[in-house]
Amino acid sequence: MAPLKYLEQEYPILDSNFQNFCATHGIFSGPFPPSNFSRIYSPILTPSFTFLGVRFAPILLLFWRCSLFDCSELKDTRRKHMKFRALHKKTEDQEDLLLHDLHVLVAFAEQQSTSERLKQGITQVLSIIDGQHQPWLNGMELLEDAQLNKHVLSTGCEGIDLLLEGGLRMGQLTELVGASSSGKTQVCLLATSNVAKKHMGGVVYLDTGNSFSPQRVIDFIRQNSDPAIDQAKHRILQKVMNRILCHSVFDIFTMFDVLHQLEVNLRSQMQKGDCQVRLLIVDSISSLVTPILGGGGSQGHALMASAGFLLKKLAHEHNLVVLVTNHTVGGEGGISKPALGESWKSIPHVRLRLSHDQGSSIYNVSVFKHPSMVSGKAARFTIYD
Amino acid sequence: MEEVVASPREWIDRNESAKTMLARVLTARPLLLLPPLHRVPLRVGNVVELVGTSPSAKTHILIQAAVSCVLPKEWNGVHYGGLDRLVMFIDLDCRFDILRLSKMLKHRINGESNGSLKKIDQEHMDFDLWNNDTKKSPTYDEELYSLCMRRFLFIRCYDSFQFLATLKTLNYRIRKEQELHGISVHILMIDSIGAFHWIDRASTFMPLGATNRKTPSLQTVSETVVQEIRKLLLLHPMLVIATKATIFGDRYSMETKRNLGKLDTSNSRSMSSTSLQLPYREYMPSVWQTFVTHRVLVGASDDPFIRTNDGDCSLYFSEWLLPPQSFVDKFIVKEAGVFMVP
Numbered sequence: 095m096a097p098l099k100y101l102e103q104e105y106p107i108l109d110s111n112f113q114n115f116c117a118t119h120g121i122f123s124g125p126f127p128p129s130n131f132s133r134i135y136s137p138i139l140t141p142s143f144t145f146l147g148v149r150f151a152p153i154l155l156l157f158w159r160c161s162l163f164d165c166s167e168l169k170d171t172r173r174k175h176m177k178f179r180a181l182h183k184k185t186e187d188q189e190d191l192l193l194h195d196l197h198v199l200v201a202f203a204e205q206q207s208t209s210e211r212l213k214q215g216i217t218q219v220l221s222i223i224d225g226q227h228q229p230w231l232n233g234m235e236l237l238e239d240a241q242l243n244k245h246v247l248s249t250g251c252e253g254i255d256l257l258l259e260g261g262l263r264m265g266q267l268t269e270l271v272g273a274s275s276s277g278k279t280q281v282c283l284l285a286t287s288n289v290a291k292k293h294m295g296g297v298v299y300l301d302t303g304n305s306f307s308p309q310r311v312i313d314f315i316r317q318n319s320d321p322a323i324d325q326a327k328h329r330i331l332q333k334v335m336n337r338i339l340c341h342s343v344f345d346i347f348t349m350f351d352v353l354h355q356l357e358v359n360l361r362s363q364m365q366k367g368d369c370q371v372r373l374l375i376v377d378s379i380s381s382l383v384t385p386i387l388g389g390g391g392s393q394g395h396a397l398m399a400s401a402g403f404l405l406k407k408l409a410h411e412h413n414l415v416v417l418v419t420n421h422t423v424g425g426e427g428g429i430s431k432p433a434l435g436e437s438w439k440s441i442p443h444v445r446l447r448l449s450h451d452q453g454s455s456i457y458n459v460s461v462f463k464h465p466s467m468v469s470g471k472a473a474r475f476t477i478y479d
Numbered sequence: 480m481e482e483v484v485a486s487p488r489e490w491i492d493r494n495e496s497a498k499t500m501l502a503r504v505l506t507a508r509p510l511l512l513l514p515p516l517h518r519v520p521l522r523v524g525n526v527v528e529l530v531g532t533s534p535s536a537k538t539h540i541l542i543q544a545a546v547s548c549v550l551p552k553e554w555n556g557v558h559y560g561g562l563d564r565l566v567m568f569i570d571l572d573c574r575f576d577i578l579r580l581s582k583m584l585k586h587r588i589n590g591e592s593n594g595s596l597k598k599i600d601q602e603h604m605d606f607d608l609w610n611n612d613t614k615k616s617p618t619y620d621e622e623l624y625s626l627c628m629r630r631f632l633f634i635r636c637y638d639s640f641q642f643l644a645t646l647k648t649l650n651y652r653i654r655k656e657q658e659l660h661g662i663s664v665h666i667l668m669i670d671s672i673g674a675f676h677w678i679d680r681a682s683t684f685m686p687l688g689a690t691n692r693k694t695p696s697l698q699t700v701s702e703t704v705v706q707e708i709r710k711l712l713l714l715h716p717m718l719v720i721a722t723k724a725t726i727f728g729d730r731y732s733m734e735t736k737r738n739l740g741k742l743d744t745s746n747s748r749s750m751s752s753t754s755l756q757l758p759y760r761e762y763m764p765s766v767w768q769t770f771v772t773h774r775v776l777v778g779a780s781d782d783p784f785i786r787t788n789d790g791d792c793s794l795y796f797s798e799w800l801l802p803p804q805s806f807v808d809k810f811i812v813k814e815a816g817v818f819m820v821p
Binding site for chain 2: 220234239393395436
């Protein structure tokens with residue numbers, strides 16, 4: 095297939111003349127022989143591709159980077175295979191344009207006899223590129239978005255809400271770090287019940303260790319509700335519980351599937367405007383990421399970083415509160431450290447450290463990192479049994 | 480040009496008082512006098528890298544610099560000491576909080592400038608003495624606030640390709656904004672440059688379907704980024720400030736912490752100067768490293784809290800690595816911004 099062919103289908107100005115012009119200046123998507131293509135891509139086109147593990151991770155990554163593409167669609171047919179190929183080629187064309195120096199093109203176009211048409215082509219290319227980034231916003235527009243859309247959701251846990259001056263902010267990724275039984279899951283469940291009940295928002299809960307307990311959520315909901323007639327209470331409870339959606343997720347690939355599906359749903363939900371998803375929980379993200387790290391390769395880290403960007407993108411664009419948990423492991427000198435370390439550190443907006451004194455019902459929480467708060471601030475809270 | 484200066488003779492003959500020259504030089508090449516960036520004079524065309532673990536107040540330093548840049552020098556007779564220019568902020572980490580910028584700007588407008596900044600401003604203000612105006616006390620001004628906020632231009636990128644697309648079209652964008660605001664862009668901020676490092680590195684091993692294709696990889700992405708910024712700087716002279724998070728953990732970070740702790744407590748380089756290699760591992764491709772003209776290391780100190788009048792604060796330090804300087808500055812971050820401490 096000739097270079098830029100796929101872009102030509104959409105933009106007639108990028109005709110064969112323009113393509114030749116690009117080709118002579120090194121902007122070139124080389125031919126991609128079909129035999130070669132299916133050899134490389136067939137493993138991931140089978141339903142079992144998620145089991146292939148790290149070796150194919152870079153190929154999978156390519157899919158996640160291409161926002162046009164939905165992974166789950168891959169699994170079925172040849173037709174979709176072809177669709178993917180077209181998309182892939184198109185992305186490839188666009189990548190080619192991004193990686194090359196267009197200034198050189200402009201300079202050469204000046205000297206060509208047919209330069210008017212070539213210049214139009216370059217303008218077209220630049221406008222394609224211009225559509226590929228997020229819009230520029232000035233401070234006032236950003237502030238307006240923050241004030242209109244990025245509210246603070248209380249978690250229902252008084253200590254944390256006071257510490258964070260109201261609760262968790264939409265558009266931000268908040269992380270709870272703590273040893274086992276330091277209250278991470280309890281805070282997640284409490285936040286789930288509070289958001290579903292008080293803020294009447296939808297909750298998506300990705301559970302990686304079968305630790306989601308509906309009974310516990312019901313307890314939390316009952317705990318701070320006014321005593322009313324049983325019948326009405328039951329109906330409210332049902333309504334609240336309906337807002338909570340729990341997925342069992344045991345590997346990072348499934349998490350990507352669920353998150354991509356969520357993204358699609360959120361986009362269509364925006365138009366319909368029914369019960370808005372407000373809170374996304376991954377408990378715990380560290381247990382999904384740690385198995386793919388190590389071994390000296392960078393694919394594991396790449397998947398981790400992609401997961402971080404996907405979560406932040408969902409948070410920003412759909413005004414979600416994203417809450418993830420990170421367990422601790424024994425570090426050097428017996429001091430425990432977060433399982434996701436240095437490279438993960440720069441991903442979340444807010445990091446909170448939880449700890450729990452054995453035998454007491456008091457939990458401690460302290461701010462590790464916060465965009466607008468001094469780190470080191472601490473608070474205590476109790477969780478009702 | 481020819482209309483302005485008719486002949487070389489006229490150009491040579493032209494007299495300029497020291498006052499007008501200083502005024503001209505200061506507007507043409509305003510200095511960025513902000514702790515901890517105040518140690519070395521920074522000019523347009525420089526590429527400054529702020530490197531440090533997370534959190535080490537890197538973004539705070541950027542925000543503080545942005546606030547100083549967008550504030551006017553004077554407004555309704557009140558001296559603010561800003562640069563009166565535009566700022567472009569490219570957020571690759573996707574963690575920027577506009578409320579933080581808004582808060583810091585309000586503090587600056589309300590005149591709660593910090594102690595050490597005042598001291599530095601004093602030197603700066605000597606230049607302003609020729610104005611001889613009576614200094615009014617600053618009050619909060621909604622119009623000034625929204626003017627400054629509009630001068631802050633922001634974009635978020637979720638991957639390298641969005642970043643490249645942004646850079647490729649930045650020239651047109653800057654031209655548009657300059658027409659709109661009537662002032663030029665002074666600082667281009669990138670927070671943080673290594674954000675997509677792992678993702679790009681993994682795609683380096685992508686199967687190559689064709690050998691004659693320039694494949695997206697860490698190397699080609701960095702090359703293109705540097706090339707685009709370099710070209711941009713020719714058209715629009717700006718100061719580039721990029722942050723870089725240290726991403727290699729484990730043993731390296733532990734060693735770093737120990738070294739930094741030493742550095743911090745000793746306060747002189749004598750103890751740690753024996754191990755003068757970088758206290759972090761460099762991971763950016765060499766094309767970027769050679770592009771950087773100034774490098775500042777920032778970090779949180781081991782003894783994190785210091786008590787001030789309004790509660791506990793985290794203590795950070797900064798050190799110039801390029802050009803190497805022999806002192807370590809300490810600073811804290813408060814509501815109103817970054818403050819130097821002795």
